[in-house]
């Protein structure tokens with residue numbers, strides 16, 4: 186990259202290199218935190234010029250500018266690669282404009298803090314979760330990245346930048362699947378969010394039209410998943426399964442992972458944080474369904490699929506809607522426009538629905554009676570600051586306490602220019618059971 190000609194005005198550098206000192210009333214010297222570190226005006230990025238083409242390494246591209254009061258600028262140190270990064274160009278979806286900048290998660294250093302009061306300071310080591318794929322300023326495949334502070338997580342010293350770049354997208358997908366789609370209340374886990382209530386506390390018009398029903402009307406209060414309930418995760422080797430299983434176990438759920446046991450069985454059976462109560466081989470899907478049904482005897486109401494339509498269809502067969510002898514009265518948290526809950530009399534019974542969440546596809550059929558299909562309302566994370574803030578501050582606590590660990594790193598590539606090679610390795614199925622990350626220091 187170019188040299189000093191890219192630096193902003195010397196006056197800005199000077200101001201930031203020399204901390205401003207002010208005398209307090211007791212004559213002690215208080216050093217003010219700088220609002221930013223000098224940054225260049227241009228940077229190197231990866232640009233996608235058309236679908237089904239490799240990303241192009243491009244120099245002299247403008248460094249993105251922060252807007253509003255809650256955005257930060259982060260200098261990337263490590264980028265986590267995600268399946269969407271190669272699937273989007275290969276299958277030509279989720280590319281809102283061309284040329285496009287991709288990349289959904291990274292770890293780095295805050296170089297410009299938000300204008301409003303914030304957890305974040307200049308020089309904080311952070312991970313950034315960029316679910317807002319329509320805003321190119323926030324994409325990870327560039328040297329400098331803009332992020333909302335409520336989408337940015339401070340990294341504990343115990344975690345490297347590479348480790349920090351592995352888990353953000355998976356964490357958001359897992360927390361929203363469990364908390365919104367299944368109603369899991371995390372308040373007992375380091376004061377985590379009760380997303381079921383949180384989304385019902387925001388004005389409904391704040392929720393985008395395409396996620397409002399999922400957020401408010403997809404599960405009733407009395408059928409929320411609670412400690413002791415079973416959850417099956419098909420595609421248990423994925424990063425999103427890893428974090429889902431960790432969070433589900435922390436909330437007291439019992440877990441089943443359906444995986445290629447020859448490939449992942451030994452590792453998962455002995456894993457300290459993602460060992461499940463039941464590990465089922467996925468090789469023969471019908472056999473896997475029979476094993477789950479045989480073991481659970483009608484008790485499995487929650488399933489999350491991370492692989493696609495076909496395995497989601499198998500997972501559907503393993504689920505069993507059930508009857509609750511007595512339906513509790515509707516709570517104040519009941520969905521706004523759902524039908525009234527049955528009255529709570531000793532003779533009434535209510536159907537406890539089964540819930541199938543598809544991260545990457547759902548069965549083609551309409552849901553059978555008593556079963557609901559869910560998609561993850563991922564945009565809640567960047568569109569509703571209260572949700573973003575609740576999730577990132579909880580993740581900070583989970584990481585610093587060690588209650589959540591990052592997934593395994595399969596390999597580390599070097600430099601933005603190696604991302605095409607890394608994505609090719611993912612296309613070929615070489616990255617399995619963990620993450621490929623790219624060091625860009």
Ligand SMILES: NC(=O)c1ccc[n+]([C@@H]2O[C@H](COP(=O)([O-])OP(=O)(O)OC[C@H]3O[C@@H](n4cnc5c(N)ncnc54)[C@H](OP(=O)(O)O)[C@@H]3O)[C@@H](O)[C@H]2O)c1
Pocket residue numbers: 267268269354355358422423424425426444445448449491492543544545561563611612613614615616617618619
């Ligand atoms: N809806 C959402 O908001 C959301 C959020 C996050 C992720 N997702 C989607 O969920 C899925 C899982 O994401 P992830 O990041 O958790 O996945 P991941 O960690 O990259 O791995 C998924 C698993 O897929 C298998 N695999 C690897 N390369 C493959 C290839 N080229 N073709 C087919 N299978 C391959 C491997 O399992 P085996 O070795 O066991 O075969 C791997 O462990 C992706 O489709 C992703 O786009 C959706």
